[in-house]
Amino acid sequence: MKILPKNWHITLASFVIFLSIWSILTYGGFVELFFLPSPTDVVSATVTLFTEYDLVSDILVSVYRVFAGFLLAAIVGVPLGILIGTHKKIKAFLEPLIGVSRYLPIAAFIPLCILWFGIGDLEKIIFLFIAIFPFLTLMIADVSANVQRELIEIAYTLGAKRKTILTKVIIPASLPGIFDNLRLCAAIGWTYIVIAEIVAASSGLGHIVIQSQRFLQTANIMSCIVIIALLGLFTDYIFRISRDYLLPWAKVEVA
Amino acid sequence: MNDIKLEVNNISKTYVSSKGESFRALKDVNLQVKDREFVALLGPSGCGKTTLLKLIAGLIEPSSGEILLDGKKIRGPGANRGMVFQKYSLFPWLNVWENIEFGLRLNGMPKEKRYELVEHYIRLIGLMGFENAYPRELSGGMQQRVAIARTMVTNPEILLMDEPFGALDTQTRSLMQELLLDVWEKDNKTVLFVTHDVEEAIFLADTIYVSTAQPGTIKAKIDVRIPRPRTFETKTSRRFLKLNKQLREMIREESIKAIQSRKRSEKTPARNLNVMEIFRTAIYNLI
DSSP states (O other): OOOSOTTHHHHHHHHHHHHHHHHHHHHTTSSOTTTSOOHHHHHHHHHHHHHHSOHHHHHHHHHHHHHHHHHHHHHHHHHHHHHHHHOHHHHHHHHHHHHHHTTSOGGGHHHHHHHHHTTSHHHHHHHHHHHHHHHHHHHHHHHHHTSOHHHHHHHHHTTOOHHHHIIIIIHHHHHHHHHHHHHHHHHHHHHHHHHHHHSSOSSSHHHHHHHHHHTTOHHHHHHHHHHHHHHHHHHHHHHHHHHHHHOGGGOOOOO | OOOEEEEEEEEEEEEEOTTSOEEEEEEEEEEEEETTOEEEEEOOTTSSHHHHHHHHHTSSOOSEEEEEETTEEOOSOOTTEEEEOSSSOSOTTSOHHHHHHHHHHHTTOOHHHHHHHHHHHHHHTTOTTOTTOOGGGSOHHHHHHHHHHHHHTTOOSEEEEESTTTTSOHHHHHHHHHHHHHHHHHHOOEEEEEESOHHHHHHHOSEEEEEOSSSBOEEEEEEOOOOSSOOGGGGGSHHHHHHHHHHHHHHHHHHHHHHHHHHHHHHHHHHHHHHHHHHHHHHHHHO
């Protein structure tokens, strides 16, 4: 098995270039360290956050919220998406409504969520649900509506009835697409968690970001940004590994 | 009449697009397939061959006319009419064994019986050792062999084949034709085989229906009368060559017509443009 992806040195080069520009700007004294901290500042800030401020518990809180909000959206969105994708009447009833809700200003729901659900975990989880659910549902609807026609037709000629088509053809055929869209939506969850935690929170990575801004600790903010990015990357990786493991027949060819 | 299996009576099919334009795919098609007969439907591309097969399979409804199987009018799809598509029709999430087993499971056949049948067909198509392979791991020819076995194993009254070897290279194709005849001679199922390949039609069929292009109608019915079992040497026999020449000429005529009618339909947007032109001049005149 190959451990390094193809052209890894080109990938590495982009990171090296990025880091060098950052280093030149900061160590070279071209910008105020107060506005843009140097790489070493960010590293030492991270160490301090872990050792003195118990960053681990904040990370766990954020992970819990993202996971719960995402799971809720998946539990509701996946079956609903399949129904919309396969039933014309359900589609006519729900698709426009959910379609419109994708364009609502999600951040504006935070005050509402606070009014409805208070300022605890539930409010953040519901907010993430509102952010993820419409996108996920419509993407799943698209996947299940575009199952290859021949597969459905051949199943009919082999004796399948309408009901069995859903369970024996449409759902299994949609699984890779469902998986890929869940992966994308997990990423949405990680980008919205900060918004959820910036307002009325006493814990979580977003809370640390807003606290650090108040005390002008830019290095802390940068550190949290990097940590969230790494967590997102890790989630993505888990999804990719488990897709190959669970759906070996739909492995993505690495050319 | 002597045991007619399938009867297609005055079938017409017109498609209407969402813009309201109608397209006539089939017009007054009549054909008959006798019990245990191998019939080929030969025609240029775009003559509605696939449409006819889907009508017989019950996947779409005719605009007029009726289709009888054993004297009974067909309604909707059913396992008594098995279909094999040109390509991409294996279930990618099932391996070879499970693909062939699919129809049997649907019919609720007990496990031991299923096992026996699937094993028999895997041997028949020569894919022993590939039982656990997924479709993506198979070549095009192997995939089609599985598709044929998957349909035959459910023991349909008639086998509908829509250019099943159309996507294969020439060599694989002739081997597959021989394999199909081999399987067919053991099983003796009724087959309606659609193709645009003249040699394929002669080599396989007892009777060939030649179809015209746009709208598809039946132009001729030809009795092949080449004795069985047929081998690759059949393709150089005098009768084969004579039929080949005769049919090629017919198909050529139809292909030319098909291309011309396509050209004609391509001109339509140009006429729309003229309408726009008239509008524009009219508006300029008003100003």
